[in-house]
Amino acid sequence: MIKKIKVDQLRPGIFVHDFNCDWAGENVFINQALIKSDKAVKIIRSWGIKEVYIDTERGLDVKRAKTASEVRRHTDVNLKQLSRNRGKNSPPVVPLKEEIKVARKIKKEAVNLMQQAMASVQEGKQVDVDRAFQLVQSMGASISRNPDALIMLTRIKKKDEYTLLHSISVSSLVLAFCNSCRLPYDMTINMATGALLHDIGKIQVPVEILNKPGRLTREEFAVMKKHSAYSAAILNQSKGLPEDAFDIALHHHERYDGTGYPDGLKGEGITFGSRVTSICDVYDAITSARCYRRGLDRVAGLRKLYEWSDYHFDKELTFEFIHCIGVYPIGTYVRLENELSGVVTASTENVLQPVVRLFYNNKNSAPMKIQEIDLSRFGINIAGYDSPEKWSSDKLQTFKRNRHELTPVQ
Ligand SMILES: [Fe+2]
Ligand SMILES: [Fe+2]
Incomplete structure (x- = not known):
């Protein structure tokens, strides 16, 4: 056990x-x-x-000691409760289907910018901070129209794209967080720019360590840990970067209980921007596939953050982040109180009642005609999560045989 x-x-x-x-x-x-x-x-x-x-x-x-399943049950109850306590989110202004087209272009520009920034650093040139600001502003506009589009696009990474897309993803998550907390615009853009460039120093970490397909040794980890100081040194030479963005590059690996690096800062001694970015950074890292492991699904990622907020992260900010991502993120398999199962396809202003594509009736243990339903409009509640494994191979084969279309959004 x-x-x-x-x-x-x-x-x-x-x-x-x-x-x-x-x-x-x-x-x-x-x-x-x-x-x-x-x-x-x-x-x-x-x-x-x-x-x-x-x-x-x-x-x-x-x-x-509690069993792992007791811990999980307890966490799930608390996740739901914390969202209930925090009330409604702003509803998406533009449907996901529409915003995804714009977000695709922004992602392309972001990849371009990050590639050029890395090339500049390698040639000993400065990072083009003005261009980074402009990009973050258009990312911010997309996130405020519909946060799911850009977050979804940057979450899916091919294994060799991780380092590049991770920075864009963390910046998108920071923007979503700031939007959801209604933070001032300038502060939001500064934080997201810091998040976009937070790992730029990894360019100076030997590639064998950066992409090692196994656990790092103590010596390798000591080298890897230098990347935040490298990021800070690079950005220190780039004109026009605000202090809070620079601080994020240097301190995104500090942990609330003082177990982080490079300075072992603690609690409120870590700036607000670095505390927020550390949460977004770890969430993206654990939910992304890497060369050494599969990524966690998004709900499992939120559960982990919840657990670790007892020690390593600012609890209040972690709860805000969980609320902003939504306890039922897109792609989550859920079972409704009326015994129907489906997959979440869009968020609504009520984080506990998203849009769900239904495909299975548990009452008669049979697939049902696919239909999409906005739970917030009908006041239908989710009873709990279904494990993604439950809907893998076997069941999906059954759907195919029954000629149902099942295209869970990932
Ligand atoms: Fe980092
Ligand atoms: Fe990072």
């Missing part, structure tokens, strides 16, 4: 199933291990890890 325990409960003989440490933002730590000594526990604590998942079938049990 998989259980979650505090690091203080770790002792020799326990098998760690998951070190639960992707909040660190890089592929740093080993995946699983049998704890053999007290020294090993000390080392794990020194990494800043606060809670781990253990496998009681492969090592000693810990009686006073």
Whole structure:
């Protein structure tokens, strides 16, 4: 059985199933291990890890601990509650179908700009800050028309595109966050520009470390950690960049409990912009496919952020971020209270009642005629998440045999 325990409960003989440490933002730590000594526990604590998942079938049990499924159930209830407490979001001004066409062009421009920025750095030239500002402004306009379009487009990355698209994705998430909190325009654009350029220093990290298809060694991680200082040094030479954007490049790996780098800053000692960007940065990293692992689906990503907000992130800002992404992001499989199952295809102003494409009736265990329904218009509630695996291969084959069209939006 998989259980979650505090690091203080770790002792020799326990098998760690998951070190639960992707909040660190890089592929740093080993995946699983049998704890053999007290020294090993000390080392794990020194990494800043606060809670781990253990496998009681492969090592000693810990009686006073919640099982992984209890943790998940508890988290899901809390995710729903925090959205309920925060009320409605602004409804999209333009339908997703329309905005996606504009967002595609913006993404292309952003990829172009990032490629040129990296080339400039390699040639020892400055980053064109004015162009970055202009781009972020058009990204901001797209996000305010419909945040789902640009976020969806930059979320899907081919494995070799990660470094490039990650920066654009983090910037889009920062824009969505600022919009949802109705932050002043100038502050929003400055933060999103910092987010767009936050990892530019990775260009100076050797490519074997940057794209290593396995866990980084301690020495490699020490090199990787330098990228935020490199980013800051590069941007320091670029004229016209505001202080908060520069700070984001330097401090996006600081963690609320002081376990981050490069300065080990804590709590409010980390600027607002860097606290927000760190949340967006980790969310994008854990939900993207990398050369060493599959990305988490978006709900699993939100669950992880929720868990880690106990220690590593600003709790209030994490809750705001979860609310802004929506506890039922596009592409999430859900089961309604009326026993119909479907996939979320668009958001509405009520984050708990999005638009859902229905395709299965659980009452008679049979596929149904595909129909799209705006739950907010009919006051229908979602009972819970369906796991994406449940709707994989077998069921989809059945749909095909029944000639139903099923095209979950990803
Ligand atoms: Fe980074
Ligand atoms: Fe990053």
